[in-house]
Amino acid sequence: MRRWFRRPRFRRPVTADLPVSSATAGDVGGLRALLRSLCDDHGVDVELRARLVLSATFLARDHLTTEPLAVHARVAAGTTLVVAVPLRAPLDHARSFTLPLLPEATDELAAVWHLPTHTAPAGGAGAADDLGATELELVASLARTDVLEREHRKLKQELSETNTGVMAMYVELEQRDEQLRRAHAVIFRELEDALRPPPPDVAGVELAVHYAPADRDAPTGGDLYDWFVLADGTLQITVVDAVGHGVTCTRNALTVTHTIRTLTREGHPFEHLVRRAAEIDDGLMATVLLARFDPRTGELRLAGGGHPPALLLPATGEPAYLPAPGRGVGFPDPGSTEIHHSVLAPGDLLLLYTDGLVESRGDVDEGEHRLVHTAGVHAERPLGAALSAIVHDMHDVVVYTDDTVLLGLRFEGA
Missing domain, CATH: 1.10.287 (Helix Hairpins)
Structure with a gap:
């Protein structure tokens, strides 16, 4: 009888009579791609594929930091795809109940899943990345x-x-x-977490973000962001707050961020992005704030769509809110009505946020005043720690609960 692994060995092979295929993943991204390929090849449903990818990533992430993983798979009885991912230690079965997809109960050094297959692909194949x-x-x-x-x-x-x-x-x-x-x-x-992109690497710029969901057990609100570097080296940041709560708002906010990214890549003028994004869906409502920053010159442009203004904390001088008026997606006559222009100096700190940060006590004006003071108190700290401290202090008293995104850009100089 052929077994799946030499080290560690299974006391009981998962299937007994069909050949095993193996492939190696060198990092988390490779593991995800490998599992998705297996699922798509055998027609596993996309929703079930998502659970497998998340569960395997959660269990194998630490292992992949030191060595590649050999993932083993076989098809049992023509209707079940059996996937095994090696582990460093036997699976804690009590802990496994927190996984999106429970593995088979076993004391061996591997997590094993049995997935129903279809004769035709279940959909989702062909994703480029x-x-x-x-x-x-x-x-x-x-x-x-x-x-x-x-x-x-x-x-x-x-x-x-x-x-x-x-x-x-x-x-x-x-x-x-x-x-x-x-x-x-x-x-x-x-x-x-997968859809909240990590900060891009931009020379002379420190970036960080802090996200606080209104409900810790349902972190799928409508507050999302996107940031990426254009071909000319400028940095673009998008902050979106879709109206409402829950999974529908997450979908709407995701639609807006990806639409703006696509329009930007296609070369549409910065001042037209909010208006063009408003053409995507008549039933979608969201506020938007766009920032485009040139790290070579310090030039900053802001385009708004009904969103709270950015806050600038200069290295020297007084803090100031930077208005970028306009109407959001889904509102009458949407689009930016005025583009803000300014030049940041080395040491300047720019904060972009959603209204959950300043409306926690129900008074926006009072919230904006407190934000100026609180941000000034923490501005000299490392940016990630500063953002977390600002959100913590702003939410010391919460009367009105809402999702919160606070994103920071500190210009360190060209």
Whole structure:
């Protein structure tokens, strides 16, 4: 009988009679690509693929920092794809219940999953990169979540119309709903982390971001951001706040950020980006703030769409809000009405944020005044620590809860 691994050995092979295929992943991105390729080749559903990718990444991430992983796969009975990812230590089965997709119970040094396959691809194949594949998986997961939410609402309504004798069933439903909500939170947190791009490497510029969801167990609000470097070396930052909460807002905000990125790559003028983005969907509403910064000269341009103004904390001089008036996506007559121009000096700090930062006490004017003071207190700290401290201090008293994004750009000089 042929076994899957030489080190470690399985006491009980997962399948007994079919050949094993193996492929090596050298990093997290390679592992994701390998698992997606296996799933697409055998017609595994995209939503199930997303759960496998997140679970395997979570278990194998530390292992991949020191050595490649040989992932083993086989097809059992023509209907089940069996995937095994080696681990450093036996799987903690209690901990595994927090994974989006539970592996098979085993004491061996590997995580093993059995996935149903289809005769035809289940969709999602052909994604050009990790971000594209993640978008497909997010869409599938959100669609599945929408179905589950509708089913739960329907069941709750039916239970509410019965007599008090079904109270025990209702309590059990609430417990299951809580378990489902926490399981979804794990999936969405991983997916949102994948869709929140890390800071680009820009010479002479320090970048950092702090995100605080309104609900820690449902971190899929409508506050998103995007930042990337254009071909001419300038940096563009997009901050979006879609109206509402939940997975629908996440989808809407994601649509806006990717639309603006696409329009920018196509060469549309900076001052037209908000207006052009507003043409994508009549039912979508979101505020937008765009910043384009040239690290060679310090030149800054801001274009707004109904979004709170950026705050500048100069190395010398008084802090100032930088207005960039306009109307957001989905609002009447959308687009930027005036482009802000300024030049940053070395040491200047620029803050871009969503309204959850300044509306926590329900008074925007008071919130903007406190932000100037709080940002000044922490401005000299390393940027990541400074942003976290600012959000912590601004949320010391929370009357109005909302998602919060705080993004910082410190110009260190060309």
